[in-house]
Amino acid sequence: MPRVRPPRRLHLPPTDFDAVIVGGGSAGLSAALTLGRCCRRVLVCSSGPPRNAASPGVHSFFTRDGTKPSELLRLGREELAAYPTVSFRDALVTAITPEPTTQGFTLTMAPERGGPDLTCTTRKVLLATGVSDDLPPISGMRELWGTGVLHCPYCHGWEVQGQRLAVYGRGKTGWGLVQLVSRWSRDVILCTDGPAGITEHGRQRLRRLGISVREEKVLRLEGTAKGQLKQIVFESGEPLTRDAVFLHSEQRQRSTLAQESGCRILKSGAVWTDKKGQTTQKGIYAAGDTTPAPQQAIIAAAEGSLAAIALNEALTREDCRG
Structure with a gap:
């Protein structure tokens, strides 16, 4: 040619x-x-x-x-x-x-x-x-990033469908993301790492979807050697067993x-x-x-x-x- x-x-x-x-x-x-x-x-x-x-x-x-x-x-x-x-x-x-x-x-x-x-x-x-991505300064976030800590349900939702999922975030960001993630699993919990910043109307909508909210401060994430999430540990209250957590990082x-x-x-x-x-x-x-x-x-x-x-x-x- x-x-x-x-x-x-x-x-x-x-x-x-x-x-x-x-x-x-x-x-x-x-x-x-x-x-x-x-x-x-x-x-x-x-x-x-x-x-x-x-x-x-x-x-x-x-x-x-x-x-x-x-x-x-x-x-x-x-x-x-x-x-x-x-x-x-x-x-x-x-x-x-x-x-x-x-x-x-x-x-x-x-x-x-x-x-x-x-x-x-x-x-x-x-x-x-x-x-x-600037991840929250929580032990385990960076270590599990890309496997147990996920940023996009469109990219990773299929792989964790039907599993025990969490969403990390507060206010409109957490509220919106947890509703989106609920498309892939019926077992989704919103972890706000402090006051949720969600209106009562918003809480009612989450309850109708079967989504509960944990407002305790997050202490750390614990996972496996292969990068899979095992549980979220809080400063107070029982640890939360989860298979993956989604968040919108800074x-x-x-x-x-x-x-x-x-x-x-x-x-x-x-x-x-x-x-x-x-x-x-x-x-x-x-x-x-x-x-x-x-x-x-x-x-x-x-x-x-x-x-x-x-x-x-x-x-x-x-x-x-x-």
Whole structure:
């Protein structure tokens, strides 16, 4: 098959890449696939394990339901090997600097294996850096994360259906999540770790659903060596035997690049984008858990593809100008 040689913009100095994708998860690899198929020169920079590394499987991902997170990413990289314009670098991007002469950016990167910082130039940037979960400071939460402590019933509800479940949270967050989780089991208890913050009307609704509330302070979670939850221990009262607990954890952006680049950050901490993934900073796009969209791997992949299409079309308009 003959190699396509896309037109280069002659009215501006060249850059090392057409696009640099910061983040090698579902959103980043999906975007790289779309841009590789557009014959774009793409660099994917990734560092550290993915957010879902502790999970035994990625679920609700069409044709890949139950695949281990690391295997899903391996398959993604393997597919991208067919596109010679896509390359990878295991490095942490530490700075994005606008370059007026090229109307693009210079990226500074710290290699994962050490050594001096590296730089490259690019016309566009796609942030797919994701988020980090800040779990409650309760013994056992982090140790059981991804197996006995779960964040999404759409991702993990099927695996624990019909089991003894708990929901950790208070106020509207806990009240809403426990009703959702009750779809997967009739034995669900809300643990609020202090005053529930639920109205009497809300309590009545929970009682009609057969959901009880434990308001004692949670002391610790106890589980098995394989990461399965055994029981929730409170500061007072009897321990609660449970097979899994769901919670909506606090989150923060895994990278500060969007904020440092002047992108608009929402009150939720997510990076604002338009419907095509463009942030408030021209030439910088975002996709995946970085944005306010629902947090599932398949949705992140779709967002990555959508942002890549918009990015490629912006590049094409520049290529055809002048």
